[in-house]
Amino acid sequence: MLTSFQITSPRSYFLGKLLPEWDDPVESLEQEREGMTHALIIGGGVAGPTAAIALQKVGIDATVYEAYATTAHDVGASMGISLNGLDALRTLDAHTVVRDAGFPVPRGVMWLGNGRRLGEGHTGTPLADGTLPIVIGRYDLYAALRQEALRRGVPIHHGKRLAHVEHRGDQVAALFTDGTEAVGDLLVGADGIGSTTRRFVAPHAPRPRYVGLIGTGGITRDVTPQFDPGVMNMVFGRRAFFASIASTDGSVWWFANLPRADEPTAADLAATSGWRWQQRLLEAFAEDRSPAAPLIRATPPDYTWFPMHDMRAPKRWHRGRVVLIGDAAHVSSPSSGQGASMAFEDAVQLARCVRDRVDPPAAFDAYQRLRADRVGKVLAGARQVNRSKAATGVSRVLRDVTFPLLMRKFNTPEAFAWLYDHRIDFDRPIDDQPAANDR
Numbered sequence: 001m002l003t004s005f006q007i008t009s010p011r012s013y014f015l016g017k018l019l020p021e022w023d024d025p026v027e028s029l030e031q032e033r034e035g036m037t038h039a040l041i042i043g044g045g046v047a048g049p050t051a052a053i054a055l056q057k058v059g060i061d062a063t064v065y066e067a068y069a070t071t072a073h074d075v076g077a078s079m080g081i082s083l084n085g086l087d088a089l090r091t092l093d094a095h096t097v098v099r100d101a102g103f104p105v106p107r108g109v110m111w112l113g114n115g116r117r118l119g120e121g122h123t124g125t126p127l128a129d130g131t132l133p134i135v136i137g138r139y140d141l142y143a144a145l146r147q148e149a150l151r152r153g154v155p156i157h158h159g160k161r162l163a164h165v166e167h168r169g170d171q172v173a174a175l176f177t178d179g180t181e182a183v184g185d186l187l188v189g190a191d192g193i194g195s196t197t198r199r200f201v202a203p204h205a206p207r208p209r210y211v212g213l214i215g216t217g218g219i220t221r222d223v224t225p226q227f228d229p230g231v232m233n234m235v236f237g238r239r240a241f242f243a244s245i246a247s248t249d250g251s252v253w254w255f256a257n258l259p260r261a262d263e264p265t266a267a268d269l270a271a272t273s274g275w276r277w278q279q280r281l282l283e284a285f286a287e288d289r290s291p292a293a294p295l296i297r298a299t300p301p302d303y304t305w306f307p308m309h310d311m312r313a314p315k316r317w318h319r320g321r322v323v324l325i326g327d328a329a330h331v332s333s334p335s336s337g338q339g340a341s342m343a344f345e346d347a348v349q350l351a352r353c354v355r356d357r358v359d360p361p362a363a364f365d366a367y368q369r370l371r372a373d374r375v376g377k378v379l380a381g382a383r384q385v386n387r388s389k390a391a392t393g394v395s396r397v398l399r400d401v402t403f404p405l406l407m408r409k410f411n412t413p414e415a416f417a418w419l420y421d422h423r424i425d426f427d428r429p430i431d432d433q434p435a436a437n438d439r
């Protein structure tokens, strides 16, 4: 465990050089923070290990507590990581391990089910080292982050499910369902959409909301791709949404979203056999001009179906020494392609705020202010996409008429720069005027 706080910001460094020793703000900040050295991180998914790495960079050592006994859950789902997310990891020198566990997908092309090409989706400016947006298996992402955190000396304990949180003076305790506990100076709730930490921080927070779509996906090597590797083809079909990408290794990754008005339970979904689901998927895409049918037929129907959710952030993301990050704080539904990237950004911004503020509440306030507008905007964008995916009947006809017009008017690189070209300057003190793309 570290014994004092390490200040890394250049402003602090220069002020320290300019001011007389007796008035050194760096030293007094360190003194005030004396003793705040250890963070408990709940959740070993995406946000948790990233936050541990980021906090380590500002001199706080962290331990990750993960509910699952192993890391191999949710195997199978694929995820896109966009350039803003990869750049957030770059500030921690951690983007290459994630990038290299996936494959580059620098282009997206959007189509209507009638075969009309809507245009290219913009994905932002590649990073200075040539890094492009990627698609990665969910398990591979978890494993890469976990390995990187372990490599940097972060302890990760499995089989530790948080049950309660308690403040004890200037410390906070995590109480686990197995009867054990851990005590630290701050607690970061990175425990995902069903967060237990959120119940402690914001008992009346908005609950996850079903967005009217269910999703699944698969990978096949048994179809020769009809399109170039690294291009995500997205088809807004007559009855459902289908996306597919040829990987650099010749496999094709696909995913589908089906509108469904009422939220199914896991039991409802499991009650239908894989073959029946395959039939339903084939029926859903039968009228579309899309690569769906051969890809679905070539994939063994051992689908994992998931109802899609989103969730507005609570009014306050923190309470005392406890703060929420990633899906525990806000959920922008898989349609945004931003859940993991937002989690990376949260982790990095949280570390900067902890570095630059004296006590946890002040740091957490600053962190929430840095993040709230941006995650709200991502959530709103995903809701629009969900409406397009779920359109049926008249609204689908309207969508097909207006979509090409909207694409022509609004689909410009500039319109998406706020999202994909967002870059965080880790070393810049949070009080400095933000650069245009660092908000």
Ligand SMILES: Cc1cc2nc3c(=O)[nH]c(=O)nc-3n(C[C@H](O)[C@H](O)[C@H](O)COP(=O)(O)OP(=O)(O)OC[C@H]3O[C@@H](n4cnc5c(N)ncnc54)[C@H](O)[C@@H]3O)c2cc1C
Residues within 6 Å of the ligand: 042, 043, 044, 045, 046, 047, 048, 065, 066, 067, 068, 077, 078, 079, 080, 081, 160, 161, 162, 163, 190, 191, 192, 193, 194, 195, 196, 215, 306, 325, 326, 327, 328, 333, 334, 336, 337, 338, 339, 340, 341, 342, 343
């Ligand atoms: C099917 C699907 C597709 C998606 N596609 C994309 C995509 O393309 N791009 C993208 O950026 N995002 C995507 N997302 C969203 C993305 O997965 C999440 O936003 C991201 O994983 C959030 O990271 P997190 O660490 O906050 O939560 P999680 O990754 O869910 O991690 C939370 C962790 O906390 C653990 N945990 C939960 N409760 C407790 C407890 N009480 N005690 C201890 N540990 C606990 C969980 O086991 C888990 O390991 C997708 C999500 C889904 C479901």
